[in-house]
Amino acid sequence: MTEIHTPRLLLRRWHDDDITFMADINADPQVMRWVGDGSTLDPDTTAEEIERWEEEWDEEGFGLFAVELLGSGELIGFTGLSVPEFLPEVAPDVAISWRLGSQFWGxxxxxxxxxxxxxxxxxxxxxxxxxxxxxxxxxxxxxxxRKLGMAPERETVHPVHDFPLTVHAIDLTEYQA
Incomplete structure (x- = not known):
């Protein structure tokens, strides 16, 4: 099982009991403002998302990690890797993304x-x-x-929702652990 520990966080694969907590995050309009068309997601859709994320782990060897606080074990959102199939122009790149509950921002x-x-x-x-x-x-x-060392590389438009997107990138030669 793939896990990553940081000083304050555990990044891990998803559990069935994570659905309720992630659904609460996905139901917050403030969190979802910048995601997709900005709509909140119900628990069934959240469960479907998590199932897709787990399938990507099996297919690609990477995926979106559930992120929990080490001290309390509380699920605070996700961070991870995915193949951005919605935007074919960036293929074959892999994207990093994140989504945390608003109470954990800042x-x-x-x-x-x-x-x-x-x-x-x-x-x-x-x-x-x-x-x-x-x-x-x-x-x-x-x-x-920016904190990750990524630089804006190009601007494009979301193919479904028609809003502007900025693609940031970093490659191994630019990365410093």
């Missing part, structure tokens, strides 16, 4: 988890390059990408 958890996942991608999984696809205007996510 505490450095997303940056801490994303840094651990980036290291996992480039050193453990042997990826030469990682991207992040961020909705233009999402300053918090732009800040995390």
């Amino acid at each position: 505490q450095g958890y997303a940056s801490e988890a994303a840094q651990a996942v980036l290291e996992f991608a480039l050193t453990d999984r042997g990826l030469d390059r990682v991207i992040s696809i961020i909705r233009t205007g999402d300053e918090a996510s732009e800040n995390i990408a």
